[in-house]
Amino acid sequence: MNGFPFDTLALSQKHTAMIETYMLEQLAALAEYRTLSRVAETLHISQPAISRSMQKLEDELGVPIFERTKNRITLNALGEIAAKHAKGIMSAHNDMVQAVRDAERRMRTFAYGSIAPAPIWELSPILSQLYMGMTVSADLQETEDILRARLDSGDYNLIVLTHPLEAQHEPGDSLYFSQPFIRENLSLLVSNAHRLARRKSLKLKDLAGEKILIHNKIGFWFSVCKEKIPNASFLEQNDLSTLSEIANASDLPTFFTNMSDRIGICPANKRVIPITDAEVNVQFWCVCRAEKRREYAAIFNAIRRFTETA
Amino acid sequence: MNGFPFDTLALSQKHTAMIETYMLEQLAALAEYRTLSRVAETLHISQPAISRSMQKLEDELGVPIFERTKNRITLNALGEIAAKHAKGIMSAHNDMVQAVRDAERRMRTFAYGSIAPAPIWELSPILSQLYMGMTVSADLQETEDILRARLDSGDYNLIVLTHPLEAQHEPGDSLYFSQPFIRENLSLLVSNAHRLARRKSLKLKDLAGEKILIHNKIGFWFSVCKEKIPNASFLEQNDLSTLSEIANASDLPTFFTNMSDRIGICPANKRVIPITDAEVNVQFWCVCRAEKRREYAAIFNAIRRFTETA
DNA sequence: GTCGATTACGTATTACGTAACAATT
DNA sequence: AATTGTTACGTAATACGTAATCGAC
Numbered sequence: 225m226n227g228f229p230f231d232t233l234a235l236s237q238k239h240t241a242m243i244e245t246y247m248l249e250q251l252a253a254l255a256e257y258r259t260l261s262r263v264a265e266t267l268h269i270s271q272p273a274i275s276r277s278m279q280k281l282e283d284e285l286g287v288p289i290f291e292r293t294k295n296r297i298t299l300n301a302l303g304e305i306a307a308k309h310a311k312g313i314m315s316a317h318n319d320m321v322q323a324v325r326d327a328e329r330r331m332r333t334f335a336y337g338s339i340a341p342a343p344i345w346e347l348s349p350i351l352s353q354l355y356m357g358m359t360v361s362a363d364l365q366e367t368e369d370i371l372r373a374r375l376d377s378g379d380y381n382l383i384v385l386t387h388p389l390e391a392q393h394e395p396g397d398s399l400y401f402s403q404p405f406i407r408e409n410l411s412l413l414v415s416n417a418h419r420l421a422r423r424k425s426l427k428l429k430d431l432a433g434e435k436i437l438i439h440n441k442i443g444f445w446f447s448v449c450k451e452k453i454p455n456a457s458f459l460e461q462n463d464l465s466t467l468s469e470i471a472n473a474s475d476l477p478t479f480f481t482n483m484s485d486r487i488g489i490c491p492a493n494k495r496v497i498p499i500t501d502a503e504v505n506v507q508f509w510c511v512c513r514a515e516k517r518r519e520y521a522a523i524f525n526a527i528r529r530f531t532e533t534a
Numbered sequence: 535m536n537g538f539p540f541d542t543l544a545l546s547q548k549h550t551a552m553i554e555t556y557m558l559e560q561l562a563a564l565a566e567y568r569t570l571s572r573v574a575e576t577l578h579i580s581q582p583a584i585s586r587s588m589q590k591l592e593d594e595l596g597v598p599i600f601e602r603t604k605n606r607i608t609l610n611a612l613g614e615i616a617a618k619h620a621k622g623i624m625s626a627h628n629d630m631v632q633a634v635r636d637a638e639r640r641m642r643t644f645a646y647g648s649i650a651p652a653p654i655w656e657l658s659p660i661l662s663q664l665y666m667g668m669t670v671s672a673d674l675q676e677t678e679d680i681l682r683a684r685l686d687s688g689d690y691n692l693i694v695l696t697h698p699l700e701a702q703h704e705p706g707d708s709l710y711f712s713q714p715f716i717r718e719n720l721s722l723l724v725s726n727a728h729r730l731a732r733r734k735s736l737k738l739k740d741l742a743g744e745k746i747l748i749h750n751k752i753g754f755w756f757s758v759c760k761e762k763i764p765n766a767s768f769l770e771q772n773d774l775s776t777l778s779e780i781a782n783a784s785d786l787p788t789f790f791t792n793m794s795d796r797i798g799i800c801p802a803n804k805r806v807i808p809i810t811d812a813e814v815n816v817q818f819w820c821v822c823r824a825e826k827r828r829e830y831a832a833i834f835n836a837i838r839r840f841t842e843t844a
Numbered sequence: 845g846t847c848g849a850t851t852a853c854g855t856a857t858t859a860c861g862t863a864a865c866a867a868t869t
Numbered sequence: 870a871a872t873t874g875t876t877a878c879g880t881a882a883t884a885c886g887t888a889a890t891c892g893a894c
Contacts, residue, residue, distance in 0.1 A: 242559055243627055245552045248886080261848060270886055277884080285631060287638040294846045294892045301641070302634050309630035316626055317553055320619035321595060327615050328597040401846060556859080573872060580861055585875060587859080604867045605873040851890075860881075861879075 232376065243316070247281040248310040250274055255299060255307035274317065281306075333359040337371045338384035340364070340443040342408050342483035343508050346534075347384065350526050364443050375513060382520065387504040401517040402509045403524050404530060406483070410445070410496045410504035413471065413480040420477075426499045427453040435459060437476040439467055445479070448503050555593040555627070560584055565609060565617035571825040591616075604697035626659070640688065643669040647681045648694035650674070650753040652718050653818050656844075657694065660836050674753050685710075685823060692830065696754065696816040711827040712819045713834050715841060716793070720814035722807045723781065723790040730787075736761040736809045745769060747786040749777055755789070757811050 253263045261303060264271040278297070284290050289303035290302070300308060316506070334355050338344045342363045351360045363380075371383040388402030396452050414421050420430065432454040440460040450458065459476065461467040471478045480496055499505075510527055512520050563573045564584070567621050572673045574581040588607070592599050598623040599613035609617060654672045661670045672691075675681050681693040698712030722741070724731050730740065750756060750770040751822040761769065769786065781788045790806055809815075820837055822830055 225746045242555045243630070244884095245555050249552055259848070269884090271849070272851080272887085273885055280849090280884095285634055287634055289634065292849085294850090296893080297849065302637050305633045305637050306630060309626065309633060313626045313630065314552075316619065318625065320553070320616060323619060324595050324597055324599065324612050324616045327612050331611070365763060514848095527812075554859095569873070579859090581874070582862085582876080583860055590859095591876090602874085604875090606868080607874065845894105847875105847892100847894080849872100850875100851889085852888085854887090856885075857883085859880105859883095862879090863877085865874105865876075867873085867875100867880105 230365070241284060243281065243284060247277050248313050250277050251281060251303075251307050252310040252314050252515065253319040254278065255311070258298070272379060312378055320406050333361055334381050335361045335363070335379065336382040336384065337365050337366060337374060337380045338508075339366075339371060339386060339442065340384070340408065340445060340506075340508070341441070342481065343405055343510075345483065346406055347510070347527070347531065349356050350530060351523065354522055354526055364378060364441060366443055366447060375511070379390040380461075382510055382512045382523070385509050385511055388509045389511045398514050400511050401514050401524075402511045402526060403527040404533065405508040405510050407482050407505070409506075410462075410499045411482075412477050412499060413481045413494050414497065415475040415494055417475055418477060418495075419499065423497050426497050428499060428501045428504065429454060437461065437467065437471055437474070437478045439464060446502070450477070452503060453503065467469050493501075495530060536614075540679055542690050545569050552590065557587050557594075558623050559593060560587050561613075561617050562620040562624050564588065565614070565621070568608070570607060588628070600696045619751070636641055636775075644669055644691050645673070645689065646669045646692040646694065647673040647684060647690045648753065648818075649676075649678060649681060650694070650718065650755060650816075650818070651695060653694040653715055653789065655793065656716055656840065657820070657837070660840060661833065664836055674751060676753055676757060685821070691826065692820055692822045693741060695819050698819045699821045708716050710821050711824050713837060714823045714844065715818040715820050716836060717815070717817050718791050718793050719816075721790045721792075722787055722809060723804050724787040724807065725770075725804055727785055727786040728787060728805075730807065733807050736807050738809060738811045738814065739764060741766055741787075745786060746789045747771065747777065747781055747784070749774060749789075751790075755814070759789070762811065762813060792833060 250263060250267065253267055254260065257266055259264050260274045260278070263274050264381075267274075275297075278290065283304065287302055289300060289306050291298045291300045291303075314359050334351055336347070338347070338352075341364055344364065348360055348362050368385055371380065371385065371415050372389070374380040375383045384405060385402075388404075389400040390398055390402070398454065412420070412426055420426065429447070429452070433452070433456065436449075436453075436459065438446070438449065438458045438460055440462050449456070465477070470476070510524070517524075550817075560573060563577055564570065567573050570588070571583045572580050573584050577584075585717050588600065589655065591765055595616065597612055599610060599616050601608045601610045604732070644661055646657070646661075650655070651674055652702055654674065658672050659669055681690065681695065682699070684690040685693045695712075697712075699710040700708055700712070722730070722736055730736065738759070743766065744763070744771065746759075746763075746777065748756070748759065748768045748770055750772050760765070771780065777788070780786070820834070827834075
């Protein structure tokens, strides 16, 4: 025998030789499928293999875990315990590879979420340039809750809100770091024939009862509009180019912001009427967890430069 | 290639082949010992073996988990994560064999604890006869807390207290089942020359200031005596036969109960004076968890028969 | 008969050790 | 020179499949 020379001494009580993975896998499967044959076809190995594995497992545990009759094998009480643990270990295996791969993905990607689309249009180019070779992924979310939860869980490196986030837990040091980003102001885009076309400015409640063409992937705007405009009927559209085509071809009013023109929605023989409610004239803030502030210093510098020049 | 015929199809993405135990073991060890050579000598395998294992592990995870220089290998951030999980899985392995073997031991032994020695003298023979071939283990404990905790944890199948145990949590059904067992009454054993020798009965406080020879493995008796006898100086002894020899050879008073004679401590030219305090004239109760009452019916029947005839 | 578990036996896989090598200290 | 990690190569351990056997339904 080669290898460990003390084996000859240790054979009386082998130092609790670690249980092999395949045994746990097969035991867990046996607890599920109840017969060796079904385990065999499930795991794509032969019955005799399972039979021997379970014998060996039982032998290594040193206690009987099966109730055997001539052509039936069932787990006894100890076997059920063992199987429960085996399942736990199996899922721990999966958790391990999951965790490692997730961590790797997080290292390779900069993921952020935004409460509105406009910050994404501006921020993603900045980040892509800053994190060359990395994946920059941006999510649009309707609610702040999701954004904060994913920021805290580490799913997001950064989020964009309409207000800064301060520490509500610790009095001394903030949990979050917030920095102002772009501003966005909502206007209504109406044809000259529209009843509101002459107005210099509007309140949301002035739009009561209007039929308004609207994009439905616009983050918090959507809920604000639905909430603040009484009896409005929104004609939802989720394709941007068709939306602007319909808007041009019809007299239906649409929304428009100071950021909209950057992505090519230009008004044609229409009027732009500012909406003056505070809720729709927002200052966006980029927020990260306080402990990441140093790591993301380059980002916040780039954002500051962008904000100042823009 | 024999075996699973679809392997040829699946080779593009091997269905997340489960990580082998030896890899986890070696990874965990590497996180501890920091170099392959030290891992090798710790686990009693060669360095090249570790080297290849870690390469294979890294390959299977699909992400780099090491920082490699020509003659140095260290875990990177991902490797630390992997190692943390590996350690968890390793201990889960140990927990599994531990749990199974513990469960087996519990099935093979009837373990109980008692607040006093006398119930053990009576109960163990009964249980041994009832559970032939099983191990009957009896523990003497000084406090009820330990007994109850171990009864609840399953370490004890049964405990003996000086009072029944009723449900304090659930109003309807009791958590415990209690059945009366033997009674035990404390007396003082004194030589005829002793100042208390003429007394027909005693209170514990009458023993104030006495030097008393006492055994120190007598469960609750010890704390009761220490608590209720003011200024007593106890001469502790933990060997029973030498205690009775000293008692016979000296004029020192000792304790004695109605159960003492069963184990051969007989008074020789001494007087037995009953002590009348309620705390030292006790009724013992056998207590099990309510859900075990049916399972232990035979025990409680045997106890009842014994109690009635004795 | 079929189905399920076990045993026997040969084989393919693979984790191992030895040896040789490379590079850093 | 000593230490550390890697590669090459042959070997020993072992988990596997096939075939045969036994019992139960």
